[in-house]
Amino acid sequence: MNPAGTSEQVRRAWAIAKKDIRIYYSKGPVLIFGIFMPVFLFLAFFMGGRQLPLAFLLSGLMGMTLFFTSTAVSPAIFPWEGQARTLERLAACPITTEAIVLGDMIASILFGIGVTAVTLLIALALGLPLLHGIVLGSAVLLAACCFSAIGMLLAVPPTNVPSNIMMLSSLLKFPLVFISGIFVPLEQMPAWGLLLAVCSPLTYFTDLVRYSFTGAHYFPVAVEIAMLALFTLVFTAAAMHLHRRTMPRRM
């Protein structure tokens, strides 16, 4: 066994993910938040009663659900563990910082996908036809990875006060939702709006969901998938690199 080898480190990352799920994700409030948030978002959307088609509303809803759930808990894990002094325990274990980040990401990916599945069930229950299941499946998977990486990037500032990080991440998360074609269809956006929208991975995911249900899309599907994959790679690499540098400052 080579403890520093990739396969062994990935196995240890999975141990981190299991620990995260046990400790941080199976708490009552987190689960309730996970189930109720999409329901409430949906009601808020629906009651808004604007003249927008259900499929558009739903793609926006799924986009928001996946985005908010996969970034809900992960930014706070490092600060929590720094505060609880369990991070020092992990730092002394034969696991790389990259594997710890990967483990935290896996947990948030699973949580995001799980809650998003609830939204999908609502959509299907409302009688929306699912036209492109494979595209939807891969879009959800990719976007979950991408958003989890964003969650880990939000965790980079080396503070051990979870509420600081939560505040900071809300400040960054909400504007992102507004530029991502969720409240205004991309077709109706002004040029500067589109310019912002192409910078947000959430835009591509929302558009892919819309395509899966209606067949309509703004950018070519392959481009959207490729953009999501690119964002995922860049964000993951950046999160791992930055955490390796800041982790010692949490001790």
Added chain:
Amino acid sequence: MTGDTRTDCSGVRNVIEVEDLTKVFGTITAVDHVSFEVREGEIFGFLGPNGAGKTTTARMLTGVIPMDGGSVRILGHDIRREPVRAKQRFGVVPETSNAYVDLTAWQNLMLMGDLYGLDRARAQGRSHDLLETLGLYERRDQKVQGYSKGMRQRLILAMALLHEPELLFLDEPTSGLDVQSTQMILSLLRALNADGTTIFLTTHNMEEANRLCDRVGIIRSGKIVAIDAPEKLKTAIDRVHRIEVSFDREIGGDLLSGLAGITGAARTGDKWQITAENQDTAIRSLVSFSRQEGIAILTLNTLAPSLDEVFLRLTGEERS
């Protein structure tokens, strides 16, 4: 996996090799060009007053924080270049308790098993044995939240020992614990050491260091001020030795102070306090004196300075 470690001239393998280790926090040099070795199979005590840099040193040795200068080799692995391989072979008990309080003792141990790449059966077997030894087996399915400080510390020791490391780092493992927990931990450390585990231990507790350690290093304001066996340190700081002796009948003080090797004799209560330049000569002449005079020696104690005194002497002077 042992061929990669250098040995010193006496053929003893060095398990820890530290050279010019330095750490700077802002304007404070917490660890200042520290160099030392820890030999295979020994218990090495790292002593120093609060804020001397013990924890900072231990954290750099275990790869938890990066060093600002110098080099550290653990079991032949450079801690900066091969941190994972080094960490795989040692266990750590950090200064502050830090098991996951939302997990049970058993779950904490299983997590460690996964992080060290142990297979399930071995992790379970080891956990069972360690929890039994440390008196926690009955409480294994209780969340650590409900554990007392002593129980947590014992669990953390179990977590550090799960993968049977060749080298163990402990940062004040017994501070704040009751006699029972302390004794349990110390006797386990002795047993581990007897089985060949090398131990690096930081402590404030001189008595503990004195009884446990083969060698101690004393650090003050980030600098090493002495490294040696406890007994050698004690004799080194006091050139003058003291002996306490009592006889079964009255004798004159001038008789005693005239003996070879004895520089002074003063009476306190029913005992004589003897000062001597050479302890060995003084004791021999006391014995032959009592034989010649037909006096019986009731008690004879050599009063070496305690490690406490050594410590205060070495860490107290030139203090600003």
